Amino acid sequence: MRKLFGMLLQVRLAVAVIAGFALAFVAVGVLIGMPPFAYIVIGLLIAAPTLFYIYKPRESALTNAKALTVFFGATVATLLIIQFIPYGKDHSNPPVNGEPAWSTPRTRELMVNACFGCHSNSVEYPAYASVAPISWTVQSHIDEGREKVNYQEWNSRQREAEETIEVIKEGSMPPRYYTMFGKHSEAKLTDAEIAELIAGLLATGGMNEND
Numbered sequence: 384m385r386k387l388f389g390m391l392l393q394v395r396l397a398v399a400v401i402a403g404f405a406l407a408f409v410a411v412g413v414l415i416g417m418p419p420f421a422y423i424v425i426g427l428l429i430a431a432p433t434l435f436y437i438y439k440p441r442e443s444a445l446t447n448a449k450a451l452t453v454f455f456g457a458t459v460a461t462l463l464i465i466q467f468i469p470y471g472k473d474h475s476n477p478p479v480n481g482e483p484a485w486s487t488p489r490t491r492e493l494m495v496n497a498c499f500g501c502h503s504n505s506v507e508y509p510a511y512a513s514v515a516p517i518s519w520t521v522q523s524h525i526d527e528g529r530e531k532v533n534y535q536e537w538n539s540r541q542r543e544a545e546e547t548i549e550v551i552k553e554g555s556m557p558p559r560y561y562t563m564f565g566k567h568s569e570a571k572l573t574d575a576e577i578a579e580l581i582a583g584l585l586a587t588g589g590m591n592e593n594d
């Protein structure tokens with residue numbers, strides 16, 4: 384341990400750069416709602432060879448340039464390797480099993496625009512959802528979203544559907560990351576659309592606790 388610490392002190396600049404990258408990665412990950420396992424898999428794949436290299440006995444001195452080369456090499460290799468992890472690659476949808484009796488076609492349209500990206504069996508995957516770890520992030524939102532409420536599995540009880548109007552009113556759905564960076568602009572409802580949607584959902588039934 385002490386030896387490792389000594390080694391790291393020799394390459395302070397490299398350690399600072401690596402820490403900066405790690406922090407930026409975590410910050411972006413939190414912002415886009417990246418699932419916890421992504422940090423673990425990617426962190427381990429990059430850290431293991433980097434630490435191994437820094438720690439291994441050597442003739443010539445360890446330098447910042449060498450440490451950074453190994454770190455960036457491990458990063459590139461990791462980004463390539465994780466593309467082979469199958470999670471999030473299968474973009475097929477389960478069959479549709481019934482929908483609520485929407486009060487109007489417009490109510491359904493607004494729900495499709497704002498919610499079906501995660502709470503339906505008609506998910507349209509964007510192209511970037513094929514690249515890990517973005518694909519893992521997108522898939523984990525869809526998995527979690529469907530588990531909570533699936534507006535196209537209406538043949539079985541969707542208990543959390545009672546929260547629908549509430550989450551729209553409080554603005555917690557769609558999640559903020561969904562409409563960040565100009566993505567999914569159709570899901571970013573205006574105040575007028577939100578009022579329209581809530582009125583339509585009140586007339587649909589089953590979308591709040593009072594029904």
Ligand code: HEC
Nearest residue numbers: 497498500501524527528531543546547550556557558561
């Ligand atoms: C980007 C994917 C995504 C979109 C789009 C989305 N949701 Fe969600 N939703 C989730 C996830 C993930 C959860 C579970 C974790 C959480 O609560 O944040 C969830 C949870 C819920 C819940 C359960 C209660 C709760 O807060 O946990 C309801 C109800 C819900 N969403 C309704 C909606 C409605 C209505 C819309 C459209 C206005 C919508 N969601 C849009 C991903 C999404």
